[in-house]
Amino acid sequence: MIELIKNTKIDFMGKRVYAFIISGLLSTLGIFAAVQIGLGNANLGVDFAGGTAIQIKFSKPINLHEVRVALEEGGLKDFDLQDLPTENKILIRVKKTEEKLGGFSERITQLLSQKFSDKQPLIDSTTEIGPKVGSRLRQDALWAVLMATLGILIYIAWRFQIRFGIGATIATFHDVLAVLGIFYLLNKEINLIVLSALLTIAGYSLTDTVVVFDRIRENIKKLLKEPIETVINRSINEVLSRTIITSLTVFIVSVALFVFGGEVIHDFALAMILGVIVGTYSSVFVASPVVILLGRNLKRRP
Amino acid sequence: MKKGVLWRIILIAVTVIVALVFFLPNTPLFQAMPEWWKKTMPSKGIVLGLDLQGGLHLVFEVEGDKAVDIATERIATSLSGILDRKKIKADAKKEGPFVIVTPATMDVRKAVEDTYPALTLIDATGALKYRLSAKEMERIKATATDQVLEIIRNRIDQFGVSEPIIHRQAENEIVVQLPGIKDPRRAVEIIGKTAILEFKLVDDESRVAAELPPSILPGEETQLFERFKDKIPDNDEILFQRMVNKETGVVTKRPILLKKETLLSGDLLTEAKVSIDQRFNEPYVSITFNSTGAKIFEDITGQNVKKRLAIILDGNVYSAPVIQERIGGGNAQITGNFSLEEAKDLAIVLRAGALPAPVKTLQNVTVGPSLGRDSIEAGKLAGLIGTLLVVVFMIFYYRLSGVIADFALLLNIILLMGAMAALNATLTMPGIAGIILAIGMAVDSNVLMFERMREEVRAGKTPKAAVEGGYKKAFWTIFDSHVTTLITAAVLFQFGTGPIKGFAVTLSLGVAINLFTALIGTKTVFDIMHAKKEVARLSI
Numbered sequence: 001m002i003e004l005i006k007n008t009k010i011d012f013m014g015k016r017v018y019a020f021i022i023s024g025l026l027s028t029l030g031i032f033a034a035v036q037i038g039l040g041n042a043n044l045g046v047d048f049a050g051g052t053a054i055q056i057k058f059s060k061p062i063n064l065h066e067v068r069v070a071l072e073e074g075g076l077k078d079f080d081l082q083d084l085p086t087e088n089k090i091l092i093r094v095k096k097t098e099e100k101l102g103g104f105s106e107r108i109t110q111l112l113s114q115k116f117s118d119k120q121p122l123i124d125s126t127t128e129i130g131p132k133v134g135s136r137l138r139q140d141a142l143w144a145v146l147m148a149t150l151g152i153l154i155y156i157a158w159r160f161q162i163r164f165g166i167g168a169t170i171a172t173f174h175d176v177l178a179v180l181g182i183f184y185l186l187n188k189e190i191n192l193i194v195l196s197a198l199l200t201i202a203g204y205s206l207t208d209t210v211v212v213f214d215r216i217r218e219n220i221k222k223l224l225k226e227p228i229e230t231v232i233n234r235s236i237n238e239v240l241s242r243t244i245i246t247s248l249t250v251f252i253v254s255v256a257l258f259v260f261g262g263e264v265i266h267d268f269a270l271a272m273i274l275g276v277i278v279g280t281y282s283s284v285f286v287a288s289p290v291v292i293l294l295g296r297n298l299k300r301r302p
Numbered sequence: 303m304k305k306g307v308l309w310r311i312i313l314i315a316v317t318v319i320v321a322l323v324f325f326l327p328n329t330p331l332f333q334a335m336p337e338w339w340k341k342t343m344p345s346k347g348i349v350l351g352l353d354l355q356g357g358l359h360l361v362f363e364v365e366g367d368k369a370v371d372i373a374t375e376r377i378a379t380s381l382s383g384i385l386d387r388k389k390i391k392a393d394a395k396k397e398g399p400f401v402i403v404t405p406a407t408m409d410v411r412k413a414v415e416d417t418y419p420a421l422t423l424i425d426a427t428g429a430l431k432y433r434l435s436a437k438e439m440e441r442i443k444a445t446a447t448d449q450v451l452e453i454i455r456n457r458i459d460q461f462g463v464s465e466p467i468i469h470r471q472a473e474n475e476i477v478v479q480l481p482g483i484k485d486p487r488r489a490v491e492i493i494g495k496t497a498i499l500e501f502k503l504v505d506d507e508s509r510v511a512a513e514l515p516p517s518i519l520p521g522e523e524t525q526l527f528e529r530f531k532d533k534i535p536d537n538d539e540i541l542f543q544r545m546v547n548k549e550t551g552v553v554t555k556r557p558i559l560l561k562k563e564t565l566l567s568g569d570l571l572t573e574a575k576v577s578i579d580q581r582f583n584e585p586y587v588s589i590t591f592n593s594t595g596a597k598i599f600e601d602i603t604g605q606n607v608k609k610r611l612a613i614i615l616d617g618n619v620y621s622a623p624v625i626q627e628r629i630g631g632g633n634a635q636i637t638g639n640f641s642l643e644e645a646k647d648l649a650i651v652l653r654a655g656a657l658p659a660p661v662k663t664l665q666n667v668t669v670g671p672s673l674g675r676d677s678i679e680a681g682k683l684a685g686l687i688g689t690l691l692v693v694v695f696m697i698f699y700y701r702l703s704g705v706i707a708d709f710a711l712l713l714n715i716i717l718l719m720g721a722m723a724a725l726n727a728t729l730t731m732p733g734i735a736g737i738i739l740a741i742g743m744a745v746d747s748n749v750l751m752f753e754r755m756r757e758e759v760r761a762g763k764t765p766k767a768a769v770e771g772g773y774k775k776a777f778w779t780i781f782d783s784h785v786t787t788l789i790t791a792a793v794l795f796q797f798g799t800g801p802i803k804g805f806a807v808t809l810s811l812g813v814a815i816n817l818f819t820a821l822i823g824t825k826t827v828f829d830i831m832h833a834k835k836e837v838a839r840l841s842i
Contacts, residue, residue, distance in 0.1 A: 001842065057673075123668070123670055125668060126668045129664075130665060133664045156786070192802055200809065204787055207746060211779055242749055242750055242753040250742035252742065253739060262681065264677050272739065
């Protein structure tokens with residue numbers, strides 16, 4: 001039997017003060033990011049902000065600066081340029097267009113095909129989103145996150161106890177916020193694909209939490225006399241190896257996606273990698289301590 | 303053999319076969335199947351989303367208010383004609399949302415209300431002031447979306463796109479998906495054009511006409527309107543003709559003063575086709591009116607010889623030739639420096655008819671074919687490597703039991719593909735990510751069970767009892783953790799559009815199938831192993 005982790009007796013709950021500090025920082029960062037997103041100060045994708053995004057592929061390597069100059073000479077203002085040098089691709093984004101859709105992509109293509117005809121610019125994709133759709137999507141996204149967490153809260157509260165439900169929900173929020181915060185720090189674009197990764201994290205990070213809670217529920221019956229910290233510590237130690245291994249397999253495929261999955265899915269994979277790490281951490285250091293905070297008597301159903 | 307094991311083996315075998323049959327169309331093998339198979343068996347399989355096969359995704363909003371406006375205008379115009387034919391001397395015109403009819407006599411009132419019962423009289427002092435009833439306005443808005451949908455469908459059919467998806471979304475939105483389209487810009491033009499064709503007289507007699515500058519640059523229109531705002535005669539308006547200098551390519555706009563009244567419009571068309579002018583070798587669109595239209599056209603031309611008649615599409619003047627003589631037969635030509643393609647597209651939109659209301663593009667996503675191909679290749683590679691790593695890890699860590707888990711993983715992948723094919727689900731790039739994630743999560747259930755079994759073994763249970771205990775105790779953990787993932791997948795499905803929906807579908811199918819493979823698939827293998835003799839040691 002190969003065992004990664006064997007008979008550990010780590011005092012997880014004794015370290016909960018440190019854990020709260022770390023989690024508090026991560027969550028604060030996430031809340032700050034969420035507020036910035038709400039105010040429109042974050043790097044929002046065109047699907048949320050409205051505007052135009054055009055991805056262009058060249059046959060030869062291209063100098064980003066030259067592209068910028070060419071577009072500026074063509075009279076284009078307020079655009080973002082980004083390159084994917086390994087594939088000779090550039091991404092142009094024009095945000096918050098008040099004027100009607102349709103104008104930009106044509107102008108940009110025309111400008112670039114004139115200037116860089118030797119590098120055969122080819123349009124990979126264009127995305128034009130009207131401001132109305134953008135704001136509706138932002139609203140829908142907020143609803144989706146709230147609905148998902150509410151659904152989880154109700155389910156866990158029904159299957160366990162209300163305080164476990166609250167613990168799981170707080171852990172879920174924590175995970176989503178932490179990844180969102182890190183994305184904000186890295187100045188990664190927040191778009192629909194990243195949002196779906198966040199919701200997936202919300203669902204998946206619970207797997208570990210459920211495993212731990214399940215064991216706590218079981219041990220409560222066995223260890224009637226023990227204080228709550230002992231019950232929780234013992235439960236976490238008992239299931240530690242499976243918590244880590246289940247996360248590890250998803251971590252492995254997420255890394256494979258990150259490295260080999262191509263540009264479209266790159267940020268999605270990054271969010272999943274971060275989410276799996278944070279989710280594993282939170283099932284030990286967030287969900288269970290919150291349960292303790294909500295009351296020491298586990299036998300009595302609140 | 304333990305009771306039920308045989309049944310479970312049969313169940314697994316049948317589901318695998320069914321899954322393979324459904325998935326077959328997505329493999330090259332399908333082409334090699336006999337004719338009867340292709341005809342009777344599932345042939346569609348998994349559909350590639352627009353982001354993977356390339357194409358165009360459009361969302362339009364139908365501007366219902368404008369449909370009401372246009373309907374009001376049309377009523378005002380045709381009222382004039384109808385009153386005229388009834389030999390009633392009266393005048394009808396549109397003012398804002400109202401139709402104003404003068405004089406306000408009982409005769410006129412009766413004639414108007416008999417013809418258009420949907421008009422509500424607002425005021426009868428001085429002039430008859432009508433407005434469309436609230437109910438009629440609602441009806442127009444509701445039917446406008448339906449009509450736009452029909453006309454867009456018609457245009458796309460004539461344009462020639464294979465397997466377009468056109469449907470209504472919400473009250474007044476239309477989604478158009480054109481997979482694999484080569485010239486997206488042209489398609490957007492054709493679909494989104496309102497295509498209201500109107501014939502109006504040029505007012506060359508007014509002094510203002512002489513004062514208008516011969517041409518302005520694009521963007522200077524508002525300036526011009528400001529200048530002439532107070533000078534334009536009551537029944538006139540200024541529209542522009544787009545001019546392109548053939549040598550320099552410079553675009554200018556020529557303002558033209560027109561009589562507001564629409565003498566004839568495109569709804570009386572029966573045919574529109576492209577012809578080539580023999581002298582200048584320039585394409586133009588020749589149109590044919592039905593008998594009513596032909597009669598009106600003959601009257602207009604007959605009464606206005608030597609005057610100019612403007613041909614206007616969506617508020618832009620295309621040409622304004624001088625009427626040389628009365629033209630019978632109902633044929634007219636639209637010229638205007640078209641390229642052959644532009645002329646063809648114009649003919650299409652004129653044939654398919656004008657939209658009852660303009661549409662606004664809310665969303666336009668175009669994906670080139672190469673990006674999709676790259677995405678699929680990258681997805682396959684990532685999936686293969688991810689699966690291999692997980693497979694190797696499971697065997698390394700759980701030995702023979704790991705092999706069993708890998709068997710369940712394989713079963714999982716086959717069933718997931720089969721289920722997606724059976725539902726004709728759309729595979730999108732996030733969907734591929736969903737499949738790969740599902741692979742990572744698929745072994746989770748087995749990990750949970752194996753860890754439980756190890757506990758049982760440590761507690762001194764026999765291998766067989768350890769397996770039974772592991773399954774029983776891990777079941778609810780697995781169930782609960784799957785349900786939470788399903789909850790978020792359901793939310794994603796509810797809220798998501800296109801690619802995200804595809805992701806939600808694969809994720810939830812993956813989770814549901816995982817329950818089956820983990821709880822029935824691996825369990826069956828263990829049962830077979832333990833059926834004949836008591837195994838001395840559990841390889842876990």
